[in-house]
Amino acid sequence: MAAAQRDISVSEFFAKNRHLLGFDNPRKALLTTVKEAVDNALDACEEAGILPEVWVHIQRNGQDSNRFKVGVQDNGPGILKKQIPLIFGKLLYGSKFHRLRMSRGQQGIGISAAGMYGLLTTGKPVKITSKVSQRTPAHYYEIQIDTKRNRPEIVNGRGEGMEIPPGERGRETIEEQGIEWIEADHGTRVTIELEARYQRGRGSVDDYLAQTALANPHVAIHYEDPDGSRKDYPRVADTLPAEPKEIKPHPYGVELGMLVGMLKNTKAPTVVQFLTKSFSRVSPAVARRICENAGISTRANTTRIGRHEADLLYQAIQQTKIKAPATDCISPIGEELILKGLHQVVPGEFYAAATRPPAVYRGNPFQIEVGLAYGGGSTAHQVSREALLQLLGESDARTLRQFLCTTFDGLGPDAADKILQEAGLKTRISPGKLKRAHVDRLHDAMRNVNLHDGQSMTLLRYANRVPLQFQAGGCAITQTVMATNWRPYGLSQSRGQLPRGPVTVMVHIGSVWVPFTSESKEAIASYPEIQKELRLALQAVGRKLGMYLRRRGRVKHEGERRNAFLRYLGEVATAVSAISRVDRDRLYNQLIEVARRRTLEADKEIDELGRFVEDDPPDFGENVLILAPPEAIEAGTPRPPPQGEEQQRLF
Ligand SMILES: Nc1ncnc2c1ncn2[C@@H]1O[C@H](COP(=O)(O)OP(=O)(O)OP(=O)(O)O)[C@@H](O)[C@H]1O
Ligand SMILES: [Mg+2]
DSSP: OOGOOOOHHHHHHHHHHHGGTTTHHHHHHHHHHHHHHHHHHHHHHHHHHOOEEEEEEESSSSSTTTEEEEOOOOEEEOOGGGGHHHHHHEEEEEEOOOOOOOOOSSSHHHHHHHHHHHHHHHHOOOOEESSSSSSSSSSEEEEEETTTEEEEEOOOOTTTOOEESSSSHHHHHHHHHOOOOOOOOOEEEEEEEEEEOOOSSTTTTHHHHHHHHHHHHHHOOOOOESSOOOEEESOOOOSSOOOOOBBBBGGGGGGHHHHHHHHHHHHOHHHHHHHHHHSTTOOOOHHHHHHHHTTTTOOOOGGGHHHHHHHHHHHHHHHHOOOOOOTTTOOOOHHHHHHHHHHHHSOOEEEEEOOOOEEEEETHHHHHEEEEEEEEHHHHOOHHHHHHHHHHHOOSSHHHHHHHHHHHTOHHHHHHHHHHHHOOOOTTTTTGGGGGHHHHHHHHHHHOOOOOOBBEEEEEEEETTTEEEOOTTTTTTHHHHHHHHHHGTEEEEEETTTSSSSSSEEEEEESSOOOSSSOOOOSSSSOOOHHHHHHHHHHHHHHHHHHHHHHHHHHHHHHHHHHHHHHHHHHHHHHHHHHHHHHHHHHHHHHHHHHHHHHHGGGGBTTTTTTTSSOOOOOOSEEEEOOOOOHHTTTTTOOOOOTOOOOOOOO
């Protein structure tokens, strides 16, 4: 027994527990790999003040193969030669863990874990090319991780890597060696070969990139999928988000163990200096007050502080009034850009956005933003026949019903049943076995069935601008959306469920330390402070939606009443004039006038802020975008959609 005890390296641990890092099945492995590389690329560009441009190439290794090659290149600052092996060949190595600053990565595991997964499944090393400036050489490395020791091994150039000289000679080298690199002055390209599965639909790479573009309007993405189709997400905003500031931890967020550790490692000679240097919002006066409350001398030497004194200090911190942390360390997307992004990607008629003021959980500042789009169809309405054929072929769902629910956003079991009924297909058929004629019927039904009632809310979750695609049920965002009562805002909802209707809601949490429930960074932990802010932001957009839907409902209702009047008034006028010999046309006009007065609401025009033109305008507040609902056009109040802006669809 005693002889069997030995160290476990962190890479051995995660190689066994790869599901903790998001590599639990081949489909997710592909997404996680792309995601880790793209997140790093965006972080690096933003930190260097460069507007990000990212190329994502996924290639299949041979037909029908389950081996893929993922290449991601950025126009970022590049990586210093000596750092490259450690970044890509050592788990828990990074620049972001030890600081409190809003960024996509935080743990120092992401990209090396993707490389390790690739190595374990295909035996191929990670390939990295990185260049820091036009005039200096680029570096090309092939690296594999030694899992037993959690150390990088350089495979090429006799363990030294390779230098690519600048200029023409470099181009020749790149050609000769078959190195993948898009000519650029600076940037990084990482290529990983891995066992994976490519499948479109919800939770796919395509979805992730579309959602990334939505929340990052300053990013340009060029994507080539395994079938060779290209898709570009152009840049919508030409300025970088405000640079988030790095902050020190707030004393209220520190735990006793951490405080003891900090005291041990500090170079500050006195306790007061230690407190002011290590924490934010602790001025010398506040530090002295903490010492007084703890009964410790302000000049006490930090080396003399034992376990007992540390405990006293910890308690004194809780008792002392300290200003809340500065919140300018978070850079939100902003209501205007959320509206713009949503409008680009989600078709609809009404859009609203709300950004809450920053708040604090466990001493860490965070900020919640919510955007809402109403109207437009489910993605099921927009899918082309060819795309549907492909989706059916790629799906691993056992039944057609399951296929519909898992592939299309906002399509619940009720809506799936409606579609299958309309198409005259059985729910249990396997998607792969569908005949051509059946596919046509299914496609027609998907376009024709009114899905508004059966549709459930599409929820897009984001943390520090990264879309979260898994573990929706375990995430504080989903839970709070479900716990919010949407009925007062005009949506139907069963208790504890997502509301129904053609609604898309995006929720963004920005924080210097996002509290994820696991290392794979898929769901947010349920801190009460976070839930409260989520609730308030959701209610803010919900109220605006409710206001809009009530107005719209009234206009529609009165329009229908008037149409009913008009249908009969002609006949009534003819009959009455025959009986009482009054002039038919005069009577008809009088009746019409009465009908018009009685249904006045239907005549009201809605302006672009959703206000009735001649009415007391309701106050939607700021950051609402309203396009013409289809009913308003029928009721005679047309409003053209904005010109020259084509909406990008998720499919
Ligand atoms: N494309 C890149 N350009 C420049 N630097 C990079 C790039 N990719 C990674 N890095 C550097 O390598 C470090 C490690 O990256 P890695 O993805 O492993 O961890 P992380 O991003 O810090 O955290 P997380 O595990 O949460 O992703 C980063 O902190 C960053 O400093
Ligand atoms: Mg990372």
